[in-house]
Amino acid sequence: MHTVHTLAELRAELRRRSDWALVPTMGNLHAGHLALVARARELKAPVVASIFVNRLQFGPNEDFDRYPRTLPRDAQLLQEAGCDLLFAPDEAEMYPQPQVFRIQPDPALAGILEGAVRPGHFEGVATVVMKLFQMVQPRWAVFGKKDYQQLLLIRRMVAQFALPLDIVGLDTVRDADGLALSSRNGYLSAAQRAEAPALQRALLGLANDARHAATPAQLLALETRAARDLAARGWAPDYLTLRRRGDLLPPGEQELRQGVDLVALGAARLGPTRLIDNLEC
Structure with missing residues (x-):
């Protein structure tokens, strides 16, 4: 080289x-x-x-x-x-x-x-x-x-x-515990590193729950709950949301009923370190 x-x-x-x-x-x-x-x-x-x-x-x-x-x-x-x-x-x-x-x-x-x-x-x-x-x-x-x-x-x-x-x-490369690899992971303390996979788990839960959402209001309620639950673990979420894959805009009611392709996206701070992740669903 x-x-x-x-x-x-x-x-x-x-x-x-x-x-x-x-x-x-x-x-x-x-x-x-x-x-x-x-x-x-x-x-x-x-x-x-x-x-x-x-x-x-x-x-x-x-x-x-x-x-x-x-x-x-x-x-x-x-x-x-x-x-x-x-x-x-x-x-x-x-x-x-x-x-x-x-x-x-x-x-x-x-x-x-x-x-x-x-x-x-x-x-x-x-x-x-x-x-x-x-x-x-x-x-x-x-x-x-x-x-x-x-x-x-x-x-x-x-x-x-x-x-x-x-x-x-x-596709995103992950550690064995599900944490998406990132150069910023090196900022995490040992305790924070053990907690960090919770972001992926929150997105997995949001994606699974979204299969039962039939309206944008229901989807918003799921997103709010996911962010609240992550915050209760000591995170400071910027967003946890489900969006259309093609343009990252919120899906409409008809699209939810038709099963539009979605992606769950999240960004949150754990201590001073900001992590992002996503899952297509």
Whole structure:
């Protein structure tokens, strides 16, 4: 595996082969990231991974400064996973000038759920992802479904800008107790780590109970109860909700009766650590 840090080096390496598969990350890699690399390898394409902690998608009171930077370890893991090329730019290389041109996502999608709790987050995500797509010009890009709203937003961006690449989504990778793997799990104390799988259990319960909901009012009551029960365990929920998979809007009564495809989504703080998860149902 080659490691490059500049755009010029990246493009020189990319010219050696064609039809690359891109795995964008912010580093501090875990088994979920490595599963993305494995999925990219299944495409029979050379794999380029990026590691860049993107300031634009962090809010003013979020964890940009303390987000773990573990590049030597990450590079070793990527090499062992069969990655062909690692692009690890610093901030000056990624944004040599102030990034005043931004991607403004549709607020109907980017302004709800994560976007409502973290204003500007998806603008930062869309901007850096678009920039990576222009730098790498991959044939495929692989993203995890744990960031469900992000994946849907990126799919829409690619479609609306007619970008010549396919977005591949991969199911969430979990620990044995059901906790979705995340770089932020490392913030959890031992006691918090033991409690953390309760978020997935809350979503499982919500998804199961929703099968008996025939109206939006009944669904709202289930969501309220799920959030209250999680809060009673010491969490601070931002949302626990069931939405339509296609646009993450609440289902209507007719859709509930017809069995529309739904996804249960949750975000909550456990101590200072904010965790997200989802389950298609």
